[in-house]
Amino acid sequence: MKALARxxxxxxxxxxxxxxxxxxxxxxxxxxEAGEWGMASVCVRPTKVALAEHLLARWGIDDxxxxxxxxxxxxxxxxxxxxxEKECVEEAMAAQxxxxxxxxxxxxxxxxxxxxxxxAYCSIADVAGAVxxxxxxxxxxxxxxxxxxxxxxxxxxxxxxxxxxxGGGADYLKTSTGYAPEGGATVExxxxxxxxxxxxxxxxxxxxxxxxxxxxxxxxxxxxxRFGLSASxxxxxxxxxxxxxxxxxxxxxxx
Numbered sequence: 001m002k003a004l005a006r007x008x009x010x011x012x013x014x015x016x017x018x019x020x021x022x023x024x025x026x027x028x029x030x031x032x033e034a035g036e037w038g039m040a041s042v043c044v045r046p047t048k049v050a051l052a053e054h055l056l057a058r059w060g061i062d063d064x065x066x067x068x069x070x071x072x073x074x075x076x077x078x079x080x081x082x083x084x085e086k087e088c089v090e091e092a093m094a095a096q097x098x099x100x101x102x103x104x105x106x107x108x109x110x111x112x113x114x115x116x117x118x119x120a121y122c123s124i125a126d127v128a129g130a131v132x133x134x135x136x137x138x139x140x141x142x143x144x145x146x147x148x149x150x151x152x153x154x155x156x157x158x159x160x161x162x163x164x165x166x167g168g169g170a171d172y173l174k175t176s177t178g179y180a181p182e183g184g185a186t187v188e189x190x191x192x193x194x195x196x197x198x199x200x201x202x203x204x205x206x207x208x209x210x211x212x213x214x215x216x217x218x219x220x221x222x223x224x225x226r227f228g229l230s231a232s233x234x235x236x237x238x239x240x241x242x243x244x245x246x247x248x249x250x251x252x253x254x255x
Contacts, residue, residue, distance in 0.1 A: 010034040011043040031055040041065035046095040053099030067102035080106035085126040102139040124168030142170035147183035162196035176208030184208020194223025
């Protein structure tokens, strides 16, 4: 279970318009939980990167990355991948200055569905080039929104998305935002991404709708090596005695 924890991006992407303090509290809890379990990263919106970086540094946690999302939908059912490339680069560079080292970029899937793979490629390549020029160790994950592509464009659209993302410099192909009405990660889509990515040394992250340990294990067997979860703690506790495997059983992370 400890190895499994190191494959999880502990994720909080909700925007609480009516209570900004609740957002802060949730990021604090997110970072605390990631520290206790020893997860791979905390994934937050660009506006919360500085807070997450500050908390992890204050608590002396230097092996958990701060991940952020670029060109991401603002709400459930919203559209992602639609910002101009220049704005995406600016958003990513600002987050990088605040401490982000991993960047989950929503590909321009609408361009793919209308037969414009070059624009989809640029939506990844421009950001990947910018963040890697400043930090060659930066990790770029291309969010493909696989359920939407499969429903509206079939396997051809999925294959085109993989090619655009890999060509654009992605280190991971990531299934979903978790915000699309068509759905999130499936075993079928993860296996397809793994088949497309493996020859190029590119990895696969499953995200969107992962609620149980059995789900996660099935996606792992299909080829995913990272997992984006907003229900990380519940999934981890499902398979173990929580206190026995916590890296740091609650040690009173203070603010």
